[in-house]
Amino acid sequence: MLIRGNRNVYCTFVLLLCACTALAQETESPAVLTDPNLDANDNAYMDRQAEALLHEVDATLTRVPPQIPEPNERKLALYLLDAVLHDVHAPNRAPVQSFYPTRLKRLADELEQRTPDEGAIIWKLYNHGFIIRTASVTLGFDLHRGVQRFRVVEPAAEGRRYVDSPGFPMPDDVMNRIASECDVLFISHRHADHADPSFAQAFIDRGKPVVAPEEVFKDEPIHAEITHLERVAHEMQQLPIKDGAEELNLVVYPGQQYQDNGIPNNVVLVFTPEGMSFAHNGDQINDPYPEYQEDYKWIDRVHEHHKVDVVMSNCWMNDHMRFTRGFDPQLVLLGHQNELGHQIWDRVPYWGDSEYLHLTLPQLLDSEYPVLVMTWGESYHYVP
Ligand SMILES: [Zn+2]
Incomplete structure (x- = not known):
């Protein structure tokens, strides 16, 4: 012993x-230098600053939820978020990696608990992702877990490179909880900041339809499971959901992300069984304008064919005013802010940067159309 x-x-x-x-x-x-151009002390400061600012952002947004007109306090909180997220290496900073999934977990909790008696609850997710729930259905648009790598350009080095950010995307269990609460996923186009194969697979695994253009996930096994509807302007189509227990009426407008040669971009207008309608424009853009006019043949006339309640518009579309007049909605929701995979000038901030980007966003904000701005995990109760 x-x-x-x-x-x-x-x-x-x-x-x-x-x-x-x-x-x-x-x-x-x-120490691991999150930003290799800063030393350990400066990186540590940037982390502490992000933590302090995001704490204030979260507290302010919780106290002052999305509303129209937007209170100045919210505007300041969103601009503060811009400042944190336009640090090149923001996706790899621990406070950002905590802020984002915490808000998405909150969203998953709400989805499991909240159903509106009237109108629709609209949640904002990463980039141009939205969830809309009415009393009878829950619709997902461009749902994405969040950036997995981001672009860095260093003039002194060899130009652009990509940095992995494995700690940023929402955890799989949060993604699965969200997919379980939705009835259908609409993917606008093939670009990686809109088409997330894991999210799509989560829907397919649960027997829920994923609707996308033909090019999305081309040459991948999941492609055979995707629903490809005809891209025809103004024409109503039907989509069974909930194992056929419900049917959605919808129009799939033949949109394009029209830069250079353009790629197909579904602009869907979905009607819920309650008769409300929601349009999502993916990365619709016609640039340069006015040369790329083709899509305006249908954009200008949507309101003559259909009543539109809400349009979810990407914030970097060049002619917001003309697109909005074409749909003539009751409410515009802006999306696609702070896509962290992009180089920082192209992450597109809440403050707009409209002069540089040649956008008509300021005119839209000054127009008669109500415009609502939200960030990750926030929701708004829309009543027609
Ligand atoms: Zn995009």
């Missing part, structure tokens, strides 16, 4: 020695 006891003391001593050595090595080894 004594020998054994001595051996235990010896083992404990050796273990302690190893632990101390490991600790010393960890302290001596250079």
Whole structure:
């Protein structure tokens, strides 16, 4: 017993020695520099600043929820968020990696608990992702877990490179809880900040339809599971959901992200069984304007064919005013702010940057159309 006891003391001593050595090595080894252009002290400061600012952003947005007109306090909180998220390496800063999923977990909790008696509850997710719930259905648009790598351009080096951000996207369990609460997912186009194969697979695994243009997930096994509806202006189509227990009426407008040669971009207008209608424009853009006019043949006339309640518009579309007049909605929701995969000038802030980007967003904000701005995890109760 004594020998054994001595051996235990010896083992404990050796273990302690190893632990101390490991600790010393960890302290001596250079810290991981989130931004390699800053030293450890400056990186640590940027983390502390992000934590302090995001704490205030969260407190303010909780106290002053989305509303029209937007209170100045909310505007300041969203601009503060811009400042944090336009740090090139923001997706890899621990406070950002905590702020984002915390808000999405809250959203998942709400989805499991809230159903409106009238109107629709609208949640904002990452980038141009939205969820709309009425008394009878829950619709998902461009749902995305969040950026997994982002673009960095360093003029002194070899130009653009990508940095992985595995700690940013929402955890799979949050994604699965969200997918379980939705009835259908609409994906506008193939770009990676809109089409998230994991989110789409979560819907497919639950027997829920995923509607997208033909090009989305091309050459991947999941492609065979995607629903491809005809892209025809103004024409009403039907889509069974909830294993056929409900049917949605919808129009799939043949939109395009029209830059250079353009790529197909579904602009869906979905009617809920309650008779409300919601349009999502993906990355619709016709740039340069006025050369790329083709889509305006239908954009200008949507309101002559259909009553539109809400339009979810990407904030970087060049001619917001003309697009909005074409749909003539009761409410405009702006999306696509702070897409962190992009180079920082192209993340597109809440403050607009409209002059540089040649957008008519300021005219829309000054127009008769109510415009609502939300961020990750926020919701708004729309009543027609
Ligand atoms: Zn996009």
